[in-house]
Amino acid sequence: MTSSSILFHSGVNKRLTTIAHDSIFTSHLTLYFSNKFIKPLPDQILYRFCSQMLPQIHHKIEWLNLEPTSMKRILHATNYPHLYGLGLYAVSVEQAVSLT
Numbered sequence: 001m002t003s004s005s006i007l008f009h010s011g012v013n014k015r016l017t018t019i020a021h022d023s024i025f026t027s028h029l030t031l032y033f034s035n036k037f038i039k040p041l042p043d044q045i046l047y048r049f050c051s052q053m054l055p056q057i058h059h060k061i062e063w064l065n066l067e068p069t070s071m072k073r074i075l076h077a078t079n080y081p082h083l084y085g086l087g088l089y090a091v092s093v094e095q096a097v098s099l100t
Helices: 003-009 014-020 043-060 068-075 093-098
Strands: 028-030 063-066 085-088
Touching (some): 063 068
Parallel strands (some): 028 063
């Protein structure tokens, strides 16, 4: 089970919720699917991450791995006071330049 799957299913049972909120687990998050190709999270999952999960764990996140179609939404979902690293995958030069 991936970190994004565990976070999405947290709240289902107490143990899974405890794991999902552990700082060791939440410090580095990859918020895309990859099976040879980088794919964005489905809208339902992305919505739950941005509206519920990320605001709850934002202070524990140190690194985010993102893909271009959801990066703006994820980065604007909350403040990340301890974020020191950002991995951008499948990003075009134009998209990277527009981040500055």
